[in-house]
Amino acid sequence: MKYIYRLVYIVMPAAIAMAFLYAPPAEGLGESSRLLYFHVPLAWVSVLAFSISGVLSVLFLFTGNGERRELVHAAHNSAAIGLLFTVLATFSGSVWSKLSWGAYWNWDPRQTSIIVLMLVYIAYFSLESALRENPSRQRIVSAYLVFAMVTVPFFVFVVPRIFPSLHPDPVINADRQVHLESAMKISLMTAIAAFTLLYGYILNLANRVSAINEQKKGDLR
Amino acid sequence: MVKTIIAHIKKDFRIEFRNRYAVSVSFSFAFTTTLAISLAAGGIPFSPQTHAVILWVIMFFTAMSGLAHIFVREEDRGTSLFLRLNSPALAVFTAKLLYNVLLFFVLQCMILPVYLFFMQLDVQSPLFFLGYVFLGGIALSSSLTILAAIVARAGARGALFPVISLPVSLPVLWVVIQGTSRSLGRAGFSSPGDMVFLLAFSGTITAVSYLLFEFVWHD
Amino acid sequence: MKKNEYSLQGASLTKFFGTAAVLRDISFSLSLPSSLAITGPNGSGKTTLLEIIAGIQRPTKGTVRLFRDDTELRRPWHHETGYVSPRLRLYDELTAQELIEFTCASRSTLRNRADEFLAMFGLTGHRKKMLSRYSSGMAQRLKCILAFISEPPILLLDEPGSNLDREGKEALFRYLESVRSERIIIIATNEKEEADFCGERISLG
Numbered sequence: 236m237k238y239i240y241r242l243v244y245i246v247m248p249a250a251i252a253m254a255f256l257y258a259p260p261a262e263g264l265g266e267s268s269r270l271l272y273f274h275v276p277l278a279w280v281s282v283l284a285f286s287i288s289g290v291l292s293v294l295f296l297f298t299g300n301g302e303r304r305e306l307v308h309a310a311h312n313s314a315a316i317g318l319l320f321t322v323l324a325t326f327s328g329s330v331w332s333k334l335s336w337g338a339y340w341n342w343d344p345r346q347t348s349i350i351v352l353m354l355v356y357i358a359y360f361s362l363e364s365a366l367r368e369n370p371s372r373q374r375i376v377s378a379y380l381v382f383a384m385v386t387v388p389f390f391v392f393v394v395p396r397i398f399p400s401l402h403p404d405p406v407i408n409a410d411r412q413v414h415l416e417s418a419m420k421i422s423l424m425t426a427i428a429a430f431t432l433l434y435g436y437i438l439n440l441a442n443r444v445s446a447i448n449e450q451k452k453g454d455l456r
Numbered sequence: 457m458v459k460t461i462i463a464h465i466k467k468d469f470r471i472e473f474r475n476r477y478a479v480s481v482s483f484s485f486a487f488t489t490t491l492a493i494s495l496a497a498g499g500i501p502f503s504p505q506t507h508a509v510i511l512w513v514i515m516f517f518t519a520m521s522g523l524a525h526i527f528v529r530e531e532d533r534g535t536s537l538f539l540r541l542n543s544p545a546l547a548v549f550t551a552k553l554l555y556n557v558l559l560f561f562v563l564q565c566m567i568l569p570v571y572l573f574f575m576q577l578d579v580q581s582p583l584f585f586l587g588y589v590f591l592g593g594i595a596l597s598s599s600l601t602i603l604a605a606i607v608a609r610a611g612a613r614g615a616l617f618p619v620i621s622l623p624v625s626l627p628v629l630w631v632v633i634q635g636t637s638r639s640l641g642r643a644g645f646s647s648p649g650d651m652v653f654l655l656a657f658s659g660t661i662t663a664v665s666y667l668l669f670e671f672v673w674h675d
Numbered sequence: 676m677k678k679n680e681y682s683l684q685g686a687s688l689t690k691f692f693g694t695a696a697v698l699r700d701i702s703f704s705l706s707l708p709s710s711l712a713i714t715g716p717n718g719s720g721k722t723t724l725l726e727i728i729a730g731i732q733r734p735t736k737g738t739v740r741l742f743r744d745d746t747e748l749r750r751p752w753h754h755e756t757g758y759v760s761p762r763l764r765l766y767d768e769l770t771a772q773e774l775i776e777f778t779c780a781s782r783s784t785l786r787n788r789a790d791e792f793l794a795m796f797g798l799t800g801h802r803k804k805m806l807s808r809y810s811s812g813m814a815q816r817l818k819c820i821l822a823f824i825s826e827p828p829i830l831l832l833d834e835p836g837s838n839l840d841r842e843g844k845e846a847l848f849r850y851l852e853s854v855r856s857e858r859i860i861i862i863a864t865n866e867k868e869e870a871d872f873c874g875e876r877i878s879l880g
Binding site: 296351354355357358361362365366367368369370371374375377378379381382383385386389390392393394397 | 599602603606609610611612616619620622623624626627630631634653657660661664665668671672674675
């Protein structure tokens with residue numbers, strides 16, 4: 236099962252090739268529309284990584300009597316990857332925003348959401364480092380992440396009402412504004428699959444490193 | 457259990473009443489911040505929207521200065537061990553939650569007149585204005601209580617509290633700023649959904665806090 | 676009324692701070708009534724062991740389990756223990772009377788023995804004084820009262836005689852002697868007379 240992530244070796248080059256060679260440029264946006272195949276998957280993984288961190292934290296707190304430390308390590312690793320992808324998604328998004336809407340930053344709902352996501356990640360890592368000395372650090376950090384996750388539905392409700400949108404909406408199940416051609420759709424799906432696999436691959440690797448570190452700590456004793 | 461909770465509320469308020477410096481520092485902070493903004497503005501007329509933003513930024517940072525105190529005090533003075541050994545987590549959290557909601561209410565009661573007086577603000581729909589301010593206050597103070605418990609256990613608290621609080625309080629701030637600016641201007645009260653939102657937020661957040669508090673509190 | 680049979684079991688308790696071992700593989704098994712002294716030089720981990728038993732610290736390895744009538748109780752079982760330690764700090768802004776009332780309400784026990792305990796430890800005249808005006812010996816006496824008043828089956832005492840004068844120590848041990856047959860008592864100490872009070876002994880370090 237854990238070897239499934241090695242598919243990334245094949246899918247990622249395929250996704251890149253499709254983005255540049257197979258997919259046609261979108262009308263009106265020109266060649267810059269190829270950013271779609273990188274920006275959307277990056278944003279997707281940011282959200283996915285956050286959800287997985289949250290779910291792992293819930294599992295850690297409510298199952299196994301707080302003994303399953305590997306869950307916290309996995310949540311931490313997932314959040315670290317998530318933070319990286321969030322930064323990349325924000326960066327690629329603002330470049331694209333400059334090209335198509337004329338400004339790097341517009342306070343569009345999705346831009347706002349990703350900034351909030353970044354804030355949560357930053358808060359999580361700040362808290363973790365501020366608790367370094369505390370023996371119950373793992374439970375406190377997990378509790379914070381769960382708490383932050385509970386506020387997500389409120390964001391989903393509020394953000395679109397406060398900030399008017401520029402994004403083609405919704406991007407993937409296009410039914411109104413942007414009709415993605417089937418070649419574009421296939422490329423996008425491949426890219427999303429490739430980035431999800433990449434996330435799984437890195438997470439798996441990071442978890443193994445954490446396990447080795449944990450083992451080393453045990454051996455020193 | 458009710459008796460236990462009442463005993464905790466009594467204890468927290470009694471201690472606070474006997475050494476008032478913490479509360480008075482919060483008051484002074486609120487007062488100074490409000491004055492600082494008014495003085496810096498120097499009589500420039502603001503739009504209702506700007507007023508709402510400034511007012512809530514003041515409120516948020518006042519909360520940052522005051523609401524962590526109830527837990528930080530227990531850790532700093534070393535009494536948290538005594539509390540942990542003797543008290544059920546439920547009673548501890550209930551007392552502190554109540555304390556924070558009340559403290560923030562009182563702080564707001566102080567900020568508002570000062571702000572209204574110095575900024576020469578006239579409110580178009582006072583009732584809705586007060587409604588937004590106090591419902592927003594409840595939503596803010598109830599969501600910040602468990603974060604205060606978290607912060608009390610960490611280092612670098614003064615800087616950490618806003619960092620972990622902001623992402624969680626943003627939905628409240630957005631809704632309440634919009635509502636406040638509407639009630640200041642002519643638009644008045646247009647959406648009861650906002651009030652329901654604030655209540656729903658407070659309720660959900662409090663329920664989740666109760667669920668998570670034990671993990672934060674016990675070692 | 677059903678008689679509660681308590682037993683307290685520590686299994687291979689080990690504690691590391693960083694890579695330095697403070698406790699290595701400590702095990703014990705106590706059932707009510709019994710008394711255990713933990714002795715050892717400074718820094719040998721007496722307090723650490725007691726705090727692990729009390730559930731204030733977590734051991735790196737090993738478990739402490741408490742059974743009542745053969746069913747294991749789930750942590751935290753702070754209400755089954757009375758804890759006295761120099762590390763325990765009380766609220767300076769409260770009076771002895773208020774602290775006793777608070778403790779009783781927190782532990783949902785009746786406070787009708789408050790007067791008796793205050794008299795036993797000679798604090799009756801000081802009950803309305805704030806703790807900020809207490810001497811360290813008086814505070815130690817009050818800590819004992821607070822630990823004993825809910826009559827928990829397990830008493831965990833970390834150097835209970837510290838700061839106490841002769842009279843205070845006598846009051847303490849008179850009380851411990853009187854409840855010896857219905858408690859599990861664990862004392863961490865270097866005082867010979869306190870250690871001699873206990874039936875069993877663990878020597879650390």
